[in-house]
Amino acid sequence: MDIQTWTYILVGATFALYIGIAIWSRAGSTKDFYVAGGGVSPLANGLATAADWMSAASFISMAGLISFMGYDGSVFLMGWTGGYVLLALLLAPYLRKFGKFTVPDFIGDRYYSNTARTVAVIAALFVSFTYVAGQMRGVGVVFSRFLEVDINTGVYIGMAIVFFYAVLGGMKGITYTQVAQYCVLIFAFMVPAIFISIQMTGNPIPQLGFGGSYDGMPILEKLDGLHRELGFSEYTSGTKSKIDVFFITAALMVGTAGLPHVIVRFFTTPKVSGARKSAGWALLFIAILYTTAPAVAVFARVNLIETVSEQPREELPAWVDNWERTGLLSWDDKNGDGIVQYVADAETNEFKVDRDIMVLANPEIANLPNWVVALVGAGGLAAALSTAAGLLLVISTSISHDLLKKQIAPNISDKQELMWARIAAIIAVVVAGYFGIHPPGFVASVVALAFGLAAASFFPAILLGIFTKTMNKEGAISGMVSGLLITIYYIARFKLHWIGDEATSGPDNWWFGISPEGFGTIGMMVNFVVAFAVSKFTAPVPQEVQDIVEHIRIPSGAGEASAH
Amino acid sequence: MSNKNMQEYWKKNIRKVLSLLGIWFLVSYVFGILLVDQLNAVQIGGFKLGFWFAQQGSIYTFVILIWVYVRQMNKLDTEYGVNE
Numbered sequence: 001m002d003i004q005t006w007t008y009i010l011v012g013a014t015f016a017l018y019i020g021i022a023i024w025s026r027a028g029s030t031k032d033f034y035v036a037g038g039g040v041s042p043l044a045n046g047l048a049t050a051a052d053w054m055s056a057a058s059f060i061s062m063a064g065l066i067s068f069m070g071y072d073g074s075v076f077l078m079g080w081t082g083g084y085v086l087l088a089l090l091l092a093p094y095l096r097k098f099g100k101f102t103v104p105d106f107i108g109d110r111y112y113s114n115t116a117r118t119v120a121v122i123a124a125l126f127v128s129f130t131y132v133a134g135q136m137r138g139v140g141v142v143f144s145r146f147l148e149v150d151i152n153t154g155v156y157i158g159m160a161i162v163f164f165y166a167v168l169g170g171m172k173g174i175t176y177t178q179v180a181q182y183c184v185l186i187f188a189f190m191v192p193a194i195f196i197s198i199q200m201t202g203n204p205i206p207q208l209g210f211g212g213s214y215d216g217m218p219i220l221e222k223l224d225g226l227h228r229e230l231g232f233s234e235y236t237s238g239t240k241s242k243i244d245v246f247f248i249t250a251a252l253m254v255g256t257a258g259l260p261h262v263i264v265r266f267f268t269t270p271k272v273s274g275a276r277k278s279a280g281w282a283l284l285f286i287a288i289l290y291t292t293a294p295a296v297a298v299f300a301r302v303n304l305i306e307t308v309s310e311q312p313r314e315e316l317p318a319w320v321d322n323w324e325r326t327g328l329l330s331w332d333d334k335n336g337d338g339i340v341q342y343v344a345d346a347e348t349n350e351f352k353v354d355r356d357i358m359v360l361a362n363p364e365i366a367n368l369p370n371w372v373v374a375l376v377g378a379g380g381l382a383a384a385l386s387t388a389a390g391l392l393l394v395i396s397t398s399i400s401h402d403l404l405k406k407q408i409a410p411n412i413s414d415k416q417e418l419m420w421a422r423i424a425a426i427i428a429v430v431v432a433g434y435f436g437i438h439p440p441g442f443v444a445s446v447v448a449l450a451f452g453l454a455a456a457s458f459f460p461a462i463l464l465g466i467f468t469k470t471m472n473k474e475g476a477i478s479g480m481v482s483g484l485l486i487t488i489y490y491i492a493r494f495k496l497h498w499i500g501d502e503a504t505s506g507p508d509n510w511w512f513g514i515s516p517e518g519f520g521t522i523g524m525m526v527n528f529v530v531a532f533a534v535s536k537f538t539a540p541v542p543q544e545v546q547d548i549v550e551h552i553r554i555p556s557g558a559g560e561a562s563a564h
Numbered sequence: 565m566s567n568k569n570m571q572e573y574w575k576k577n578i579r580k581v582l583s584l585l586g587i588w589f590l591v592s593y594v595f596g597i598l599l600v601d602q603l604n605a606v607q608i609g610g611f612k613l614g615f616w617f618a619q620q621g622s623i624y625t626f627v628i629l630i631w632v633y634v635r636q637m638n639k640l641d642t643e644y645g646v647n648e
Contacts, residue, residue, distance in 0.1 A: 066619075071600075071615060071618060071619075073619075074596060074597075074615075074618035074619050077618070077619055077622075077623060078592045078596055078618060078622050078623070081622075081623045081626050082588065082592050082622065082626055084626065084630065085584075085585070085588045085626050085629055085630060088630045088633060089581045089584060089585065089629075089630075089633055090581065093637075207620060210610075210611075210620070211609045211610030211611045211616075212610060213610065218610030218611075219610070220610060220611065220612070220615070221610075236604070236612050236615045237604075242597060242598065245597050246593060246597050246598070249592065249593070249597065250593075271648045272648065273634075273637070273638060273641070273647065273648065276630075276633065276634045276637060277634050279630055280627070280630040280631045280633075280634050283626060283627050283630055284627050287623050287624070287626070287627050290623055291619075291620055291623050291624070294619040294620070467578075550570070553570075553574055553577075554570065554573070554646050555637075555641055555646050555647065555648065556641075556645075556646040556647065556648055557648075
């Protein structure tokens with residue numbers, strides 16, 4: 001059977017499964033809709049969190065990025081997993097004990113202030129919308145490559161599916177669909193990785209094949225050698241400065257721990273000990289993909305160089321032609337010798353590959369059977385859809401619960417609130433789809449913004465809310481606002497070039513040599529400093545709020561997550 | 565639970581969390597970033613050690629850290645009678 005037929009079968013079967021689960025797990029109350037009734041087992045919640053967290057970027061782009069960045073790619077690996085340690089040890093158990101539905105709920109109650117709540121809602125909406133636009137685009141890309149439909153049609157199909165289970169099922173539907181999606185995506189990622197690892201190093205476990213030998217020497221040494229020959233910097237050394245690597249890693253870690261769609265998952269377990277445990281499961285399931293990705297990156301890099309470098313263009317395999325048609329790969333015979341020169345020097349380099357195609361093209365490069373190629377498509381869709389659904393839920397909850405119920409119309413009934421949650425979800429799907437079809441030019445850079453903002457706003461506010469009793473509303477609000485503003489300023493100045501003189505916005509002018517991607521760490525520090533300073537000079541925290549803090553520090557008597 | 569017990573429980577909790585975060589910092593920021601060049605001089609099983617920590621070792625350690633935390637906290641909860 002050809003790739004096309006296999007794709008229809010696999011994508012059709014997985015979609016039927018997701019829809020079946022959505023119908024079976026319809027939400028009946030706001031509690032079902034927001035936190036799946038607070039009755040999800042830690043294992044299931046860990047699986048769902050892993051799928052929620054691993055987006056189209058993790059599945060499709062990350063291995064490709066690392067493949068081209070080498071050691072520098074470690075920032076994603078350490079950053080996106082290390083954040084779970086912070087989440088598990090510093091936030092999840094206490095937020096679960098607190099027992100409300102959302103992150104703005106915690107900020108609003110702990111800082112006894114609707115202003116604080118509103119700042120949190122705005123930050124949550126901004127972070128989530130930024131993120132979801134990228135997911136819908138990812139859905140479109142996979143559809144257009146594997147089903148050969150127009151990229152916009154791909155986005156529409158994706159919207160329809162997410163619409164169906166997010167609007168109908170809420171958190172309950174999403175959680176159980178995500179469990180299925182994790183299974184699909186990890187299977188789809190591991191099968192080609194194992195095949196390729198056996199092919200290249202003889203070891204079926206990619207994490208070990210990563211250190212295995214190829215061509216009579218360790219594969220990493222081989223790759224460093226190839227890089228030196230072609231003029232690239234050594235794969236295992238990288239080019240970023242140490243301070244930048246440090247700060248980017250920190251921003252990604254703290255940002256991960258502050259992302260509302262990840263935090264909210266821990267509200268769904270029945271007990272505090274369950275919240276701790278489900279962070280453990282989640283990271284275990286994430287680690288399976290994250291330790292395989294750098295191995296895949298190395299295999300793909302070696303395979304790519306050996307296949308194309310100094311080979312006559314005529315003799316290259318069919319996948320080169322396939323991807324050349326999509327425009328994501330190109331060859332320009334500068335010296336007219338009909339042979340591909342793939343080198344670091346931009347003047348003489350003739351071959352360009354988009355980093356995003358490495359994972360999708362990898363099975364073809366390694367000549368794997370057609371069903372494996374199709375499987376990767378289904379996996380990419382599972383990754384994109386599961387993350388999009390989680391984000392849409394945060395968006396709809398922010399509107400129906402944090403804005404409407406808590407501020408504008410406190411008297412609406414549970415039924416009305418549920419209706420509004422669904423309406424907000426519908427609007428969110430449409431807006432997300434719009435961004436997927438008309439992506440703003442700065443989508444790639446706004447992902448950095450999303451992490452930076454989460455790092456500079458949520459993480460310090462929540463942490464201080466749990467670990468100090470003296471942090472008051474004035475401190476927390478001014479901390480969040482100043483952290484957000486300075487991070488937005490830095491990114492607007494050095495990444496988007498919206499303000500300031502373009503001539504002075506290059507890497508030479510970065511503060512302390514820190515790139516915009518790593519600036520969230522500085523934003524976080526500013527937040528802490530401002531919060532402490534302001535809280536010293538303003539009114540102390542009321543006794544009943546100090547009691548809330550005492551209460552969330554003790555695990556027993558968590559009860560179920562509730563609205564009141 | 566009495567106030568004194570509660571203070572004691574919280575202190576022990578903080579101490580556990582800080583020591584685990586110490587390891588978290590060591591394997592990623594120290595081994596994977598700050599000392600990566602020095603550790604890369606050591607080669608183990610086809611990997612330069614610093615590179616291995618940055619792309620594999622730190623992640624394995626993170627998973628273990630969370631599970632150690634789960635165990636230690638469950639024990640502490642039982643000890644102070646605040647488990648559910």
